[in-house]
Amino acid sequence: MDSASHMEQLHMKDQDGSFPADSTSPESGDESIALSQSSSDIIEQPEVMVEVRKTDTMGVGLFATGKIPRGTRVLSEKAIIQMIDPVYRSELANRFCTKLARLSQDRIETLSQLHCNPQVFKGEDRPAIAKWYNENSVTDAHGQELKGKKRQESRKKTLRRFGVFITNSSGITLDGQVGRGVFTLFSRINHSCVPNARYGWNEAIQRFTVHVSRDIEPxxxxxxxxxxxxxxxxxxxxxxxxxxxxxxxxxxACRDPAREMGRVKMSILQLLLTSYEQGNTHVPRIMELDPLKNRGEALDIANQLAKLMVSEGLVTMELAKTYRTCSQLSLWLDDLDEAIEYAEKALDIERCLIGPETEHLREDDLGCQYWLEKLQGLKRSQEA
Ligand SMILES: C[S@@+](CC[C@H](N)C(=O)[O-])C[C@H]1O[C@@H](n2cnc3c(N)ncnc32)[C@H](O)[C@@H]1O
Incomplete structure (x- = not known):
């Protein structure tokens, strides 16, 4: 579909700055079809494990096409559009317009089909895009310069596409600088307060990855x-x-009030631990909690927190962090074997959620593998 065929579908008010509800609808009709993604955008996916399908209450979502074992990298995507984050929002809109003008037609179509949250727009977006249109000439898919009504339509579409970009873009690094990018399949993943997957920018392979945190059924x-x-x-x-x-x-989790108890307990345990780590200077007195007195008590609480997270199905990087805390506390309590056991658990979670490329976390033993290696080194020197 060329850009001209989308044009009648936008009905955005131009003068008063408001964004009518349908300005956030995708530009093409049936969302379940035509999710174009060039094969070079996805790498390291030996088989297609996921696909976009309609849901009852959340628009479209990403679904497993078969069984997927825990820790599998289900997505490894390159951005369809990406840029370094400027300081000012108006500059972001300006750069977006320039990038969009250079984007291939199939990428523009892919972008246009993604969800746009009307709440993401800011007052300066419309004027910034209008300014860009005043300063640049715009051509259609056939290289014809757009004028009059067509140019106006194009500007409206660009505004919505900017909304799509803001709605779906995720943090990445570009040449060492903070930036953001939009990823086709990743943009279709819905939220759960009990997620079964974890996402993140993988610096080592320069891809945005998603790993499943538990076994997934077809x-x-x-x-x-x-x-x-x-x-x-x-x-x-x-x-x-x-x-x-x-x-x-x-x-x-939000539909089942019974699950709330676990969260309340977890947040109390987390509060106690954080207070202890900060020298108990901010103990939450309202809850009439006694601050943790020593490392033994802190280890007990950290261990309880990790168990609760596992039982609630929250296999997240916070769980790896909690195991790491347990490991550090065990070491301080002179139990090296226990410290190693916790470090192994932390590494297992990290591998499951990030994958093996953690070289960038080597500094200060930030990555679980380097922490474990340090402890294993200590053990060897004790045994020597
Ligand atoms: C990044 S998009 C995800 C894909 C989206 N469902 C679509 O159709 O393209 C985010 C939007 O999905 C919907 N969504 C995501 N998670 C949801 C949830 N847990 N409950 C209800 N709606 C959800 C909301 O409309 C949200 O603004």
């Missing part, structure tokens, strides 16, 4: 957590999701 939907706050209760999660993504979460 036809199961893949979910990530849009929120970093895995311990937070439902009300806080709902507030964040509404404010940043504009939806009411329909995940299994």
């Amino acid at each position: 036809d199961e939907q893949i979910f990530i957590s849009y929120l970093p706050l895995t311990y937070e209760g439902r009300a806080k999660r709902a507030e964040q999701l509404e404010a940043n993504w504009g939806f009411e979460c329909a995940c299994e």
Whole structure:
């Protein structure tokens, strides 16, 4: 489909700055078809393990086409559009327009089909895009310069596409600088407060990857957590999701009030641990909790927290971090064997969620593998 055939489908008001509801609808009709992605965008995927399908309550989502074992890298994508983050939003919009103008037609179509959250727009977006249009000439797919109404239509589409970019872009690094990119299949993954997958930019292979955190059954939907706050209760999660993504979460944890108890307990344990790590200067007195007195008590709490996370199905990087804390505390308590056991658990989670490329985490033993190697070295020197 060329760009001209989309043109009648946009009905964005131009003068008053408002964004009518249909400005956020995809530009083409049936979302379940034509999710174009050139084969060079996905690498290291020996077989297609996932596909985009319609859901009942969350638009489209990503689903497993067969059984997927825990720790599998289900996506390894290159961005369809990416850029370094400028300081000012108007500059971001300006750069976006320039990038978009150079994008291939199939990538523009792919971008246009993605979800746009109307809440992402800011006051300066429309003027910044209008300014870019005033300063640049725009051509259609056949190289014909757009004028009058067509040019206006093109500007409206660009505004929506910028909304798509903001809605779906994720943090990456580009030549060592902070940037963001949009990834075709990743953009279709819905949120769950009990995710079964983890995403992240893989510096070593320069790809955006998604790994499943547990065994996945055929036809199961893949979910990530849009929120970093895995311990937070439902009300806080709902507030964040509404404010940043504009939806009411329909995940299994939010539909089942019984699951809240686990979260409450986890956030209390986390609070106690954090207070202890910070010298108990901010002990949350409202909860009438006694601060942790020593490393033994801290280890006990960290261990309880890790067990709770596992029993609640929260296999996240916070779990790896908690095992790492247990390992550090065990070492301080002079139990090297236990420290190694916890370090192995942390590494298992890290491998499962990130993969083996963690060389960039070598500094300060940040990566679990380097921490474990350090402990194993200590053990060898003790035995020598
Ligand atoms: C990045 S998109 C994910 C793909 C999207 N479902 C689509 O159709 O393209 C994010 C949007 O998906 C929907 N969504 C994601 N997770 C959801 C959830 N747990 N409950 C309800 N809607 C959800 C919301 O509309 C949200 O703004």
